[in-house]
Amino acid sequence: MTLQTIAFAGSRLDRADHVRCNPDKLAELSNWRARLLLLDGLDPVVSPDGRLAWGTLADADAEAELVFLGLDGERACFAQVPPSLNGNVGPANPRLWQAMATLDAGELATYGGARSMVDWHARHRFCARCGAPTALAKGGWQRNCGSCKAEHFPRVDPVTIMLVEHDGNILLGRQPRFPAGNYSALAGFVEPGESIEEAVAREVLEEAGVRVRDVRYVVSQPWPFPSSLMIGCHAFADDPTVTVDVTELEDARWFTRAEVEDAMRAIARLEGGSAFRAPPPTAVAHHLLRWWVAKG
Amino acid sequence: MTLQTIAFAGSRLDRADHVRCNPDKLAELSNWRARLLLLDGLDPVVSPDGRLAWGTLADADAEAELVFLGLDGERACFAQVPPSLNGNVGPANPRLWQAMATLDAGELATYGGARSMVDWHARHRFCARCGAPTALAKGGWQRNCGSCKAEHFPRVDPVTIMLVEHDGNILLGRQPRFPAGNYSALAGFVEPGESIEEAVAREVLEEAGVRVRDVRYVVSQPWPFPSSLMIGCHAFADDPTVTVDVTELEDARWFTRAEVEDAMRAIARLEGGSAFRAPPPTAVAHHLLRWWVAKG
Numbered sequence A, B: 001m002t003l004q005t006i007a008f009a010g011s012r013l014d015r016a017d018h019v020r021c022n023p024d025k026l027a028e029l030s031n032w033r034a035r036l037l038l039l040d041g042l043d044p045v046v047s048p049d050g051r052l053a054w055g056t057l058a059d060a061d062a063e064a065e066l067v068f069l070g071l072d073g074e075r076a077c078f079a080q081v082p083p084s085l086n087g088n089v090g091p092a093n094p095r096l097w098q099a100m101a102t103l104d105a106g107e108l109a110t111y112g113g114a115r116s117m118v119d120w121h122a123r124h125r126f127c128a129r130c131g132a133p134t135a136l137a138k139g140g141w142q143r144n145c146g147s148c149k150a151e152h153f154p155r156v157d158p159v160t161i162m163l164v165e166h167d168g169n170i171l172l173g174r175q176p177r178f179p180a181g182n183y184s185a186l187a188g189f190v191e192p193g194e195s196i197e198e199a200v201a202r203e204v205l206e207e208a209g210v211r212v213r214d215v216r217y218v219v220s221q222p223w224p225f226p227s228s229l230m231i232g233c234h235a236f237a238d239d240p241t242v243t244v245d246v247t248e249l250e251d252a253r254w255f256t257r258a259e260v261e262d263a264m265r266a267i268a269r270l271e272g273g274s275a276f277r278a279p280p281p282t283a284v285a286h287h288l289l290r291w292w293v294a295k296g
Helices: A023-029 A094-102 A105-122 A196-208 A257-268 A284-295 B023-029 B094-102 B105-122 B196-208 B257-268 B284-295
Strands: A035-037 A065-072 A075-081 A134-137 A142-145 A157-166 A169-174 A186-189 A212-223 A228-237 A251-255 B035-037 B065-072 B075-081 B134-137 B142-145 B157-166 B169-174 B186-189 B212-223 B228-237 B251-255
Touching: A023 A065, A023 A075, A035 A105, A065 A105, A065 A134, A075 A105, A094 A105, A105 A212, A157 A196, A157 A212, A157 A284, A169 A186, A169 A196, A169 A257, A186 A196, A196 A212, A196 A228, A212 A284, A228 A284, A251 A257, A257 A284, B023 B065, B023 B075, B035 B105, B065 B105, B065 B134, B075 B105, B094 B105, B105 B212, B157 B196, B157 B212, B157 B284, B169 B186, B169 B196, B169 B257, B186 B196, B196 B212, B196 B228, B212 B284, B228 B284, B251 B257, B257 B284
Parallel strands: A035 A075, A157 A228, B035 B075, B157 B228
Antiparallel strands: A065 A075, A134 A142, A157 A169, A157 A186, A169 A251, A212 A228, B065 B075, B134 B142, B157 B169, B157 B186, B169 B251, B212 B228
């Protein structure tokens, strides 16, 4: 599966790790040519031509911390963490969904990575080890405690998301918060002490009471709400008996290949009338379903 | 690849998510039959019969926080986070390597998961958002801030580790801290805003100056130092020119299939004499190399 097809992957910025670790180089690049990604809280600002809006470092709040996003050619790109951003982050909103439909893949990826970083800084201004204030370091790819000297790094939370297959059918579920008719792949965070394959098996057993075998990796996606790494997998089940964990899901059931194909056609045409509404192309679950339909 | 062959995967405990979220059930299970994993700091305590040593909740420090590890049949298993554990965690030590050679796979996985959790609690006693003290919640699978009410969750840090192939040879590198002669797969943390495939490509380019294509997932492993999820991959390179990032690596170079086969035989027999010393079976890099040799 090509990276370009996956939302939030494929940023064209060079992360330029060598710059982060070099304060002199970073200072030199923080010049009048440097670009500042404009954000409204954590939401993207989209210019009239449908692209991410950028300013210069002169547009940054004087008290803001600056995160070095990477290089666009010779120009350094930054995002700011203004003091007013307090880590009270709401869920994705209509403005964001609009931007996701407008921005090209590379820009959406640049925005997603920046959003995760800015959000992490806004919610990690203190040391989890001792409670003292921390300060941004290494261009924003680290925070250091001024008191106990602990070093803190941005989080990436691995999440497994999986299609389970039995007798040519696929298990999908819906959370109570989903719009009516929507079903998607089951998913859950990988926990300390388990492999990807174990996390897949545990989540499916917890949420649907189904035991799986032959877990196979399919595709991954960064998902910036706030900073997940979606790990898309496929597995087989021998016993289709479903026992829904009603604390997690409203429903989970098997769909036939024809129903999935129909739902994927409907979502592509923005039509209704299918047995369920499939996840949109921005979601990795969409790509899992597309992969499953294509593999036949 | 079967889970049993991967170190730190395959715990036999049932994580019993439904218990974590049920304070009454958790209290009921915190009885005289419950087991407490005995640790020396973060190191395992191995009994004379070569198994993990367990006590009862009566053995816990009165001031300790208790992490619910899961169920062993009807019995709840816990690990304690004593107040004396301050998050000053050293690297893996000889005692730990000894235990890794002694414990069976399931017990090593139980220990690894417990170690990651205890270590996380010891280093996250304060709220990263506001600096106030936090308290253990949901059997240790969450910490809550008493002041700003933020919820914090244990970390799992995804790390890509990869074999890069060109013309039938494999690229391996060595860090300055490695024992003389040791080479292993290149590796690095997945960053916010990138997919697994992008992280693999970035790390190989950063560390060895080599561009890759066709990244493929092979195997994963939880690695409790402190809480990584190793994501083992394979990729191809078209241009074998290596430019070593000397801030990360002492050397990186191509090894022939014969050299890798020889090194894998030597490590299995604990012999020397091969072109390089391969990583041990506890490391996911060992399994990547074994997979590569087997695929021919």
